[in-house]
Amino acid sequence: xxxxxxxxxxxxxxxxxxxxxRNGRFTEVHTRFPPEPxxxxxxxxxxxxxxxxxxxxxxxxxxxxRFDDTNxxxxxxxxxxxxxxxxxxxxxxxxxxxxxASDYFGQLYxxxxxxxxxxxxxxxxxxxxxxxxxxxxxxxxxxxxxxxNRSVEENLALFERMKKGxxxxxxxxxxxxxxxxxxxxxxxxxxxxRIIHNPLHHRTGSTWCIYPMxxxxxxxxxxxxxxxxxxxxxxxxxxRPLYEWFIKELEIFPTRQIExxxxxxxxxxxxKRYLKQLVDHGHVRGxxxxxxxxxxxxxxxxxxxxxxxxxxxxxxxxxxxxxxxIALLEFLVREDLNKTALRVMGVLNPVKVVITNYxxxxxxxxxxxxxxEDPSAGTRPVEFSRExxxxxxxxxxxxxxxxxxxxxxxxxxxxxxxxIKCVDYxxxxxxxxxxxxxxxxxxxxRGGYAPxxxxxxxxxxxxxxxxxxxxxxxxxxxLFSVPDPNKPEEGKTYLDYLNPDSLTVLQHCKxxxxxxxxxxxxxxxxxxxGFFTVDLDSTPAKPVFNLTVPLRDSWAKIESGQKAGK
RNA sequence: UGGGGGAUCGUCCAACGGCAGGACACAUGGCUCUGAACCAUGGUAUCGGGGUUCGAAUCCCUGUCCCCCAGCCA
Numbered sequence: 001x002x003x004x005x006x007x008x009x010x011x012x013x014x015x016x017x018x019x020x021x022r023n024g025r026f027t028e029v030h031t032r033f034p035p036e037p038x039x040x041x042x043x044x045x046x047x048x049x050x051x052x053x054x055x056x057x058x059x060x061x062x063x064x065x066r067f068d069d070t071n072x073x074x075x076x077x078x079x080x081x082x083x084x085x086x087x088x089x090x091x092x093x094x095x096x097x098x099x100x101a102s103d104y105f106g107q108l109y110x111x112x113x114x115x116x117x118x119x120x121x122x123x124x125x126x127x128x129x130x131x132x133x134x135x136x137x138x139x140x141x142x143x144x145x146x147x148x149n150r151s152v153e154e155n156l157a158l159f160e161r162m163k164k165g166x167x168x169x170x171x172x173x174x175x176x177x178x179x180x181x182x183x184x185x186x187x188x189x190x191x192x193x194r195i196i197h198n199p200l201h202h203r204t205g206s207t208w209c210i211y212p213m214x215x216x217x218x219x220x221x222x223x224x225x226x227x228x229x230x231x232x233x234x235x236x237x238x239x240r241p242l243y244e245w246f247i248k249e250l251e252i253f254p255t256r257q258i259e260x261x262x263x264x265x266x267x268x269x270x271x272k273r274y275l276k277q278l279v280d281h282g283h284v285r286g287x288x289x290x291x292x293x294x295x296x297x298x299x300x301x302x303x304x305x306x307x308x309x310x311x312x313x314x315x316x317x318x319x320x321x322x323x324x325x326i327a328l329l330e331f332l333v334r335e336d337l338n339k340t341a342l343r344v345m346g347v348l349n350p351v352k353v354v355i356t357n358y359x360x361x362x363x364x365x366x367x368x369x370x371x372x373e374d375p376s377a378g379t380r381p382v383e384f385s386r387e388x389x390x391x392x393x394x395x396x397x398x399x400x401x402x403x404x405x406x407x408x409x410x411x412x413x414x415x416x417x418x419x420i421k422c423v424d425y426x427x428x429x430x431x432x433x434x435x436x437x438x439x440x441x442x443x444x445x446r447g448g449y450a451p452x453x454x455x456x457x458x459x460x461x462x463x464x465x466x467x468x469x470x471x472x473x474x475x476x477x478x479l480f481s482v483p484d485p486n487k488p489e490e491g492k493t494y495l496d497y498l499n500p501d502s503l504t505v506l507q508h509c510k511x512x513x514x515x516x517x518x519x520x521x522x523x524x525x526x527x528x529x530g531f532f533t534v535d536l537d538s539t540p541a542k543p544v545f546n547l548t549v550p551l552r553d554s555w556a557k558i559e560s561g562q563k564a565g566k
Numbered sequence: 567u568g569g570g571g572g573a574u575c576g577u578c579c580a581a582c583g584g585c586a587g588g589a590c591a592c593a594u595g596g597c598u599c600u601g602a603a604c605c606a607u608g609g610u611a612u613c614g615g616g617g618u619u620c621g622a623a624u625c626c627c628u629g630u631c632c633c634c635c636a637g638c639c640a
Contacts, residue, residue: 010580036640071639128638137636139568173638183569185636194638214640238570238635259571261633266577272640314589316579318572321633325577328590338603373603404601413599448599459599528600555601 011317013051013258017059017229020256026228029061033087033094034101034218036068037079037202040287040294041086043308043329044270047263050312051231053092064225065094069102070217072201082287086295090305101217102203104224108212109163111220111250112174112192116155120249121192122148123158125172134180135188141181142188148177162195165209169195176216178245186242192216219243223252230257234319263315264323267478268293269485269494283498284479290535290546291479291502301476302523302533302548303329307336323484333549337523337531342370342377345415345461346526346545347510348473350389352465355420357440358386363466366447368416382512384417387465389510391529394460395437397425400562404458404555406437413459415527419445461527468510471543474535475504509545516540523548 020026033052035045056063065087069075087094115121124147126134136142150158159174161167174193182188193210200206212220222230236243237259247254264270270293278284278292287294290301298308310332315324345368365381390406399407406412411421424438444451448459479502485494511526518524518534525531530550538544 015582034640038640068640074639131638132636135636137568141568142636170638185569187569188636191638196638211638213638218640233640234571235634235640240570261572314578318579320572320578322578325590328578331590334603343600369599372600402601415599417599450599456599458601461600525600525602528602530602551600551602553601558601 012319013055013229013231013260013317014058016256016258017055020228021059025256028228029056029059030064030226030228031056031061031231032064032066032222032225032227034066034068034221035083036071036074037076037083038071038074039079039272039276040296041083042270042272042275042292042294043265043298043311044263044293045086046090046295046308047312047315048231048233049087049090049092050309051260051317055229055231061228062097063092063094064097064099064227066099066101066221066225068214068218068221069100069201069203070211070214072196072199072211075202077202082296086299089295089299090309099221099225100203101212101221102201104217104221105204105208105212107224108217108220109210111252112159112212112216113156115176115192115249116159116174117152118249119152119177121174121176122150122155123162123172124148124175124189128170131173131191135185136180138185144180145175145189148189159193162193162210163208165197167195169197171195174210176242176245178242184238184241186215186239187245190215190242215239215242216246219246219255219257220250220252222255222257223247223250226253227255230255232257232259233262234259235262259319260317261319261322264321264484264486265293265329266323266326266483267480267485267499268326269480271486274494277495283495288536290474291476293479299521300533300536301546302337302521302531303333304336304340304523307333310336326478330549334531334551337525337548339373340371341523341525341531343368343372343527344512344515344524345382345463346471346473346512346515346524346529346532347389347391347461347463347468348475348506348526348529349392350508350510351392351395351434351437353388353390353420353437353439353462355386355388355441356423356438360386362386363464366416382416383464383467384414385464385466388414388462389465389468390414390437390460390462392434394458395422395425395434397434400559402558402562405460406439406458411456413445413448413450413456414462415459416448417462418442418448419450419456461529463510463512465510467513469513469516469543470507471509471511471515471545473506473509473532473545473547475506475547477502477504511543511545516543518543525551 031052033049053063124145173191175189178187180188197209288296288300311329363385367379368382371377394405396407413419418441420439420441422439426436428435480497481499482497485497520534520536522534531548532545533548535544535546
């Protein structure tokens, strides 16, 4: 935790836990974070895991990490290590309490046998389609399976044979015998176990060919671990009666399940399935593409863990459906990096400036502040010479009103440099592009000061052409062009809203010398432009930076206002 | 015409019968060698209708709207 984190206001889960402690329902708090190892963690998981680990922390309890690995068809070890890395990155730890639902397969099997013996579970030979038909609909009750009343002995024998692998996939399942007419569909004899011969489980291999369903694994695992509070998505609210039914019938530790609303973020999607599609179909470069809302993507983009943590505490916890403005996340990233990132000058779209009255071949070093928010960051020398690069956007042939930057006949301050005046410029006759700007400098203004007290409104960034390094800069924008791609219009899908300009790669950007050796993950502020982070692909020979988040640009607002006003 | 859940500024969250508050966003102004940061100011909210009460976002009744559930996924 690099800095003070904004403290979270109370929420209904904290209230509920306090009440449980007060009235003696529980004497301690023990939670768990239960990811399924079938994909990478995203910002939505960050919310869940912050609640899980955070609640334990605020009540002096523990939080287990438990992989919910009950479906070998979807899961893989590939994801286990990545998930652990992401949790650690956020700053949470589970000590030695790393568990797997698959650790409990033996115990779960015993639980199932217990229910069969109680006459509360049976083996059903109906096909998946038939089970669906028999289940009824939202408004009509279901009907009993013809296999519902097999004897305990027969069920025991059949379940044993399922376990031994005597049946093909789909031949039968184990079901809880509850109530096919329940208004809650989850109580209509839910499937507890199904047969899966292939693929083999990533941890238990060929030991099992029957696997428990979520409803017969998650809650039971909670009980086995002595979890007091099982905090989960609103989607499981309907499952709570079933969760509690199993606890009662099995007479096991009575964990309390409490549900909260999942996070939704504007201009992105937080569905593992959709995220996987973006990766598989090549819409992004991978799970850690900096445009992805995955934790590894955000990390690569340059978002700091403390900014993400602050974000989670700021959005709060409630049961309302929500759609958080991504501007809040961006604000918190800026807030954090503003305090910590070293400042540097980088020219994204270079145009050459020649200081005509500056001696050819001469160079000098000027002192630049590394971080005005942090005096201890010190200063650095930056090279100045006759030929410089500035950003194309900082020069206009015909400056609009209130334009404070360089234009014919106008003065501007080079940050930490000199005040210069544009005396001429050269245009490519074919493209009309300005290729070179000629200026004179005022030697009396070294360091950017105006000893005569004259007002120079604009200050722009620059780099010395002789020493500047070339870099690739990847400019990122929102992945989707609409606030809520989850709610497509008729006939469209979220893919129809992908922002075609979410990535713009800039080559031959000019940066201050020295930056070629910056290590991947290092964050800088390119003055007046934004925060940039050295990408994983970066090498000294070919430096690569990611735009983490741009600086606020009030000039852009003024200018667009001017255009709109016409 | 089943069951479960939810409605408070544009967006999130708070207020737990006692002055509806905070953050982001937006707007305006200040400051400025980053048009950044920072500072100041401003506008906008209790879903509707009844009731209880000295007093209701909060309690009761009623209506409306929104979300979730019919995987051998989690």
